[in-house]
Amino acid sequence: MSAQYKSDFLNVMQERGFIHQGSDLEGLDQKLCENVQSAYIGFDATAKSLHVGNLTGIMMLKWFQETGHKPITLMGGGTSKIGDPSFKDQSRNLMTDEMINDNLENIRDNCFRQFLRYGEGETDAMMVNNDDWLSELKYLDFLRDYGRYFTINRMISFDSVKTRLERESPLTLLEFNYMVMQGYDFVELHRRHGTILQMGGSDQWGNIINGVDLAHKAAQIQIFALTAPLLLNSAGEKMGKTVNGAVWLSPKMLSAYDYWQYFRNVEDALVGNMLARFTMLPMNEIRRLESLQGQEINEAKKILADEATKLCRGEDAAREAAETARQTFEQGMSAEGLPTVEVSQKEMSILDLLVEANLVSSKGEGRRLIQGGGAKIDDVAVTDENMTCAIAGTIKVSAGKKKHVLVKAA
RNA sequence: GGAGGAGUGGCAGAGCGGUCAAAUGCAUCUGACUGUAACUCAGACGACUUCGGUCUACGUUGGUUCAAAUCCAGCCUCCUCCA
Numbered sequence: 451m452s453a454q455y456k457s458d459f460l461n462v463m464q465e466r467g468f469i470h471q472g473s474d475l476e477g478l479d480q481k482l483c484e485n486v487q488s489a490y491i492g493f494d495a496t497a498k499s500l501h502v503g504n505l506t507g508i509m510m511l512k513w514f515q516e517t518g519h520k521p522i523t524l525m526g527g528g529t530s531k532i533g534d535p536s537f538k539d540q541s542r543n544l545m546t547d548e549m550i551n552d553n554l555e556n557i558r559d560n561c562f563r564q565f566l567r568y569g570e571g572e573t574d575a576m577m578v579n580n581d582d583w584l585s586e587l588k589y590l591d592f593l594r595d596y597g598r599y600f601t602i603n604r605m606i607s608f609d610s611v612k613t614r615l616e617r618e619s620p621l622t623l624l625e626f627n628y629m630v631m632q633g634y635d636f637v638e639l640h641r642r643h644g645t646i647l648q649m650g651g652s653d654q655w656g657n658i659i660n661g662v663d664l665a666h667k668a669a670q671i672q673i674f675a676l677t678a679p680l681l682l683n684s685a686g687e688k689m690g691k692t693v694n695g696a697v698w699l700s701p702k703m704l705s706a707y708d709y710w711q712y713f714r715n716v717e718d719a720l721v722g723n724m725l726a727r728f729t730m731l732p733m734n735e736i737r738r739l740e741s742l743q744g745q746e747i748n749e750a751k752k753i754l755a756d757e758a759t760k761l762c763r764g765e766d767a768a769r770e771a772a773e774t775a776r777q778t779f780e781q782g783m784s785a786e787g788l789p790t791v792e793v794s795q796k797e798m799s800i801l802d803l804l805v806e807a808n809l810v811s812s813k814g815e816g817r818r819l820i821q822g823g824g825a826k827i828d829d830v831a832v833t834d835e836n837m838t839c840a841i842a843g844t845i846k847v848s849a850g851k852k853k854h855v856l857v858k859a860a
Numbered sequence: 861g862g863a864g865g866a867g868u869g870g871c872a873g874a875g876c877g878g879u880c881a882a883a884u885g886c887a888u889c890u891g892a893c894u895g896u897a898a899c900u901c902a903g904a905c906g907a908c909u910u911c912g913g914u915c916u917a918c919g920u921u922g923g924u925u926c927a928a929a930u931c932c933a934g935c936c937u938c939c940u941c942c943a
Binding site: 711714715716717718719721744745746747748751775778779780810812813814815818819821822823824825849850851852 | 889890891894895896897898903904905906907908909
């Protein structure tokens with residue numbers, strides 16, 4: 451592919467499928483060639499960890515740093531107190547400062563550090579919290595200085611708001627302010643750090659462009675927006691769940707094995723896309739892997755899982771996860787690297803066991819699982835839902851073909 | 861302020877006195893087929909259960925009835941029309 455842009459960064463973004471929409475890409479291209487720039491992406495602080503849904507943004511920042519610029523991770527400590535109304539039907543629960551700060555630390559140490567180099571250098575990453583400026587805003591001053599640039603007419607035309615209104619679900623003034631705050635973040639980051647670019651998923655376009663407009667109107671400065679297409683599965687849904695739930699980046703929240711499995715299990719059609727997005731492999735290699743046919747594409751999936759796990763969890767963890775998967779699926783053994791769960795009793799009913807191992811959420815579900823033939827102990831199907839299991843040493847318990855855990859008595 | 865209408869399971873959407881734990885679709889889970897894929901097909905899909913049942917659920921609080929998601933009244937929220 452011939453270089454469409456002058457800057458390395460935009461060429462990488464283009465080549466790897468990160469570009470969905472941008473405001474004045476030529477202007478941005480120019481700026482990126484002139485000198486070191488900073489760009490930011492906003493992240494939510496409502497959980498202890500980010501998840502694969504945030505990975506696209508993190509990779510954009512990583513490439514931004516790789517191509518010689520300064521990435522900024524903006525934590526929405528302040529906006530978390532409000533809650534993003536986008537496309538949600540329900541208002542979120544508000545969070546306390548304490549919870550938010552705890553989350554911020556966990557996210558920085560367990561999610562960002564693996565991908566970005568932080569420090570004081572010119573192209574070192576920086577983490578900021580919008581609570582630092584948002585919490586100090588004076589309501590009247592803010593309304594007067596910035597509120598005048600937002601018209602309700604336009605704000606209710608955004609899809610994020612429209613959805614809520616159309617669904618007749620209440621949208622509070624508090625939440626309605628989210629987009630205003632987010633726009634203001636951009637202006638503030640430009641003021642403090644000279645940041646010229648905000649990136650995000652395509653669902654954030656409206657919010658981002660708000661900041662661009664606000665900066666233009668309120669401070670007569672030109673800044674830029676760049677969004678990446680959302681990664682959707684064949685059913686047109688957002689990606690990001692394992693067989694067991696959300697795919698957390700933090701090792702504290704999800705084992706490397708499960709993380710690896712998530713990538714191993716993607717559907718064929720997405721392999722190429724995901725390789726480009728979530729690994730650092732060169733594009734000619736990716737194109738080769740992507741063109742594999744039939745069963746061979748499983749090799750591409752393994753490489754995807756290896757590379758993605760390496761980035762997030764390190765080489766050792768990736769190797770172990772791959773080995774555990776190989777033993778479990780290719781040899782049908784009970785591999786030692788599977789996630790281990792401790793249960794309270796040495797002897798318990800199969801139903802209690804399944805529930806305690808978190809393989810099912812209720813005994814009724816456990817019963818159904820057994821009736822459907824999906825429950826296995828050491829690879830032997832359980833047929834009697836009233837059976838009692840003696841847990842001597844470690845046993846492998848499976849729910850369905852893909853969920854396996856090792857269980858031992860505490 | 862006045863007149864109508866609506867609020868049902870994760871979502872969408874039936875039901876409008878008993879046979880309703882509530883049709884159907886989507887989502888989800890399991891099984892079969894495969895390649896730890898997609899598609900397709902089959903089954904399941906509130907909780908607990910000694911598998912006989914028991915309990916909790918149809919905005920909310922009361923009421924009528926042997927019996928209410930279904931009828932009545934108050935309250936809450938939303939929609940439409942009029943002022």
